[in-house]
Amino acid sequence: xxxxxxxxxxxxxxxxxxxxxxxxxxxxxxxxxxxxxxxxxxxxxxxxxxxxxxxxxxxxxxxxxxxxxxxxxxxxxxxxxxxxxxxxxxxxxxxxxxxxxxxxxxxxxxxxxxxxxxxxxxxxxxxxxxxxxxxxxxxxxxxxxxxxxxxxxxxxxxxxxxxxxxxxxxxxxxxxxxxxxxxxxxxxxxxxxxxxxxxxxxxxxxxxx
Amino acid sequence: xxxxxxxxxxxxxxxxxxxxxxxxxxxxxxxxxxxxxxxxxxxxxxxxxxxxxxxxxxxxxxxxxxxxxxxxxxxxxxxxxxxxxxxxxxxxxxxxxxxxxxxxxxxxxxxxxxxxxxxxxxxxxxxxxxxxxxxxxxxxxxxxxxxxxxxxxxxxxxxxxxxxxxxxxxxxxxxxxxxxxxxxxxxxxxxxxxxxxxxxxxxxxxxxx
DNA sequence: GTGATAGGCTATCAATGATAGGTTGACGGG
DNA sequence: CCCGTCAACCTATCATTGATAGCCTATCAC
Numbered sequence: 515x516x517x518x519x520x521x522x523x524x525x526x527x528x529x530x531x532x533x534x535x536x537x538x539x540x541x542x543x544x545x546x547x548x549x550x551x552x553x554x555x556x557x558x559x560x561x562x563x564x565x566x567x568x569x570x571x572x573x574x575x576x577x578x579x580x581x582x583x584x585x586x587x588x589x590x591x592x593x594x595x596x597x598x599x600x601x602x603x604x605x606x607x608x609x610x611x612x613x614x615x616x617x618x619x620x621x622x623x624x625x626x627x628x629x630x631x632x633x634x635x636x637x638x639x640x641x642x643x644x645x646x647x648x649x650x651x652x653x654x655x656x657x658x659x660x661x662x663x664x665x666x667x668x669x670x671x672x673x674x675x676x677x678x679x680x681x682x683x684x685x686x687x688x689x690x691x692x693x694x695x696x697x698x699x700x701x702x703x704x705x706x707x708x709x710x711x712x713x714x715x716x717x718x719x720x721x722x723x
Numbered sequence: 724x725x726x727x728x729x730x731x732x733x734x735x736x737x738x739x740x741x742x743x744x745x746x747x748x749x750x751x752x753x754x755x756x757x758x759x760x761x762x763x764x765x766x767x768x769x770x771x772x773x774x775x776x777x778x779x780x781x782x783x784x785x786x787x788x789x790x791x792x793x794x795x796x797x798x799x800x801x802x803x804x805x806x807x808x809x810x811x812x813x814x815x816x817x818x819x820x821x822x823x824x825x826x827x828x829x830x831x832x833x834x835x836x837x838x839x840x841x842x843x844x845x846x847x848x849x850x851x852x853x854x855x856x857x858x859x860x861x862x863x864x865x866x867x868x869x870x871x872x873x874x875x876x877x878x879x880x881x882x883x884x885x886x887x888x889x890x891x892x893x894x895x896x897x898x899x900x901x902x903x904x905x906x907x908x909x910x911x912x913x914x915x916x917x918x919x920x921x922x923x924x925x926x927x928x929x930x931x932x
Numbered sequence: 933g934t935g936a937t938a939g940g941c942t943a944t945c946a947a948t949g950a951t952a953g954g955t956t957g958a959c960g961g962g
Numbered sequence: 963c964c965c966g967t968c969a970a971c972c973t974a975t976c977a978t979t980g981a982t983a984g985c986c987t988a989t990c991a992c
Contacts, residue, residue: 534939556980568981569940577980633842633910656913663914682917687904687926694903695896701842704865705872708891717896722929743970765949777950778971786949938989945982955972962964 535573538563539587542580547626551581581630582655588624588631589658595620596665606673607723613666614692614718621696631659633697663689673723688721744782747772748796751789756835760790790839791864797833797840798867804829805874815882816932822875823901823927830905840868842906872898882932897930 541562545554556577560567574580599612621628667685674681695717699707707713750771754763765786769776783789808821830837876894883890904926908916916922 555978557978565939566941567979568942568983571981572939632907653913659911659914679917679921683922683925686917686922687929690903690907690926691900691929692903693907694899694901697906698841698899698902702868704862705868708888708895712888713892713895716892717899720896720900720931764947766947774970775972776948777952777973780950781970934992936989936991939987941984941986943983943985946980948979949977951976952974953972954974956970958969959967961966 534563534565538570538573539580539583543584543587543627543630546584546630547624551626551629581634584627584630585634585655586658588627589655589662591624591627592617592620592631593658593662593665596662600665600669606669607721610666610669610688611718611721613669614688614721615714617692618696618714618718622699625700628696628700632693633701670723684723691717691721743772743774747779747782748789748792752793752796752836752839755793755839756833760835760838790843793836793839794843794864795867797836798864798871800833800836801826801829801840802867802871802874805871809874809878815878816930819875819878819897820927820930822878823897823930824923826901827905827923827927831908834909837905838909841902842910879932893932900926900930 538559542554542559545558545562556570557567559580560570563570570577570580574583595616596613599616600609602609604612663685666689667681670685670688671681674684695714698705699710747768751763751768754767754771765779766776768789769779772779779786779789783792804825805822808825809818811818813821872894875898876890879894879897880890883893904923907914908919
């Protein structure tokens with residue numbers, strides 16, 4: 515069932531090449547989004563993929579590593595979403611607000627992906643892809659997060675320069691500002707929020723240098 | 724072992740009255756803070772309390788209910804911390820900043836308590852204290868959260884009035900602003916943050932009406 | 933062919949949250 | 963004083979979960 519992802523599949527349903535890993539991640543993300551992270555088991559993932567549960571461990575060292583890899587993916591997707599609106603002729607503050615809007619839209623459109631990226635208990639310690647985090651070798655999860663943050667930082671630097679720590683502080687504060695809203699909207703959707711669109715607009719409008 | 728919490732204990736170590744529940748919560752919070760929420764098991768809690776693991780279920784319907792109850796507690800403690808600095812003769816914005824500072828201090832001093840309150844996957848569905856959430860009966864977790872939020876809302880109302888939705892939107896935006904910083908500092912402590920104190924000061928300084 | 937390797941399977945573990953059913957001891961009415 | 967009640971606890975036991983061990987099979991380089 516739904517094995518037809520336009521990828522090479524032989525008679526038994528076995529895939530060639532290394533895309534099983536990607537398929538597992540796709541399935542895991544789908545299940546996370548459907549049932550919530552805590553309710554998804556390795557057996558469910560394996561069944562949906564069409565393999566046995568222990569076979570997952572040929573591709574990932576642990577269940578947490580799947581989440582960590584999804585975390586890297588999510589950071590990448592978010593960075594890309596922001597990157598798409600980061601350029602242009604508008605003023606830095608205007609572009610920063612557009613990035614904030616892209617950020618909010620991304621998070622609310624794919625709340626579980628955002629959750630994996632930003633609200634996980636501890637995505638480290640489960641370094642994806644077998645990369646041993648040695649000295650000098652950066653944790654891929656952290657690296658992806660940094661790349662994502664750098665999008666915002668660059669625009670702030672355009673405005674205030676990068677001489678002292680001010681740009682860094684402003685960028686981090688801005689990031690926190692936007693993250694705060696979407697993380698609360700996602701984690702506390704039962705809260706009696708004001709009109710969502712008005713709230714978002716007001717919140718983004720309060721961004722400044 | 725550390726049974727001496729200045730409460731009535733009979734010869735067998737059995738407690739009289741209903742404070743077992745409170746003791747379990749104390750122990751659970753301590754263990755959460757020590758080892759992180761995901762690493763604490765019901766057996767560890769029970770052992771630390773000095774009872775068998777199934778005995779926990781005489782006081783809580785599930786493990787999640789323990790977390791939910793701690794969530795209520797955390798909201799209460801946070802509301803109290805903010806309430807302590809909410810009064811006085813200073814301007815509303817000044818008092819709002821003081822509340823923000825109290826909020827930040829609370830969250831960073833007790834990150835696991837804050838985590839339980841604001842970053843749990845889904846604290847609902849495990850309504851504490853056996854209260855069935857019927858129509859018209861509010862979920863205790865939500866009620867505690869609302870009480871906590873009301874602290875901020877009141878101060879905002881002092882400034883802008885409560886005629887239209889603006890006070891609500893501003894209060895929620897402000898809450899999100901502060902929450903964003905502490906939740907990121909807690910969840911991403913491996914991130915290369917700028918100087919923490921400078922960052923917090925800048926962030927709080929950017930609060931406004 | 934033949935050996936290596938990737939990918940998979942069944943069987944099985946230890947640990948975890950949760951339940952079933954029985955036991956103990958305090959307490960109050962008759 | 964006795965007996966029912968009730969809260970709190972225990973042991974034994976489940977089903978489920980993440981993870982490991984050991985074996986099988988197809989593909990491919992040589």
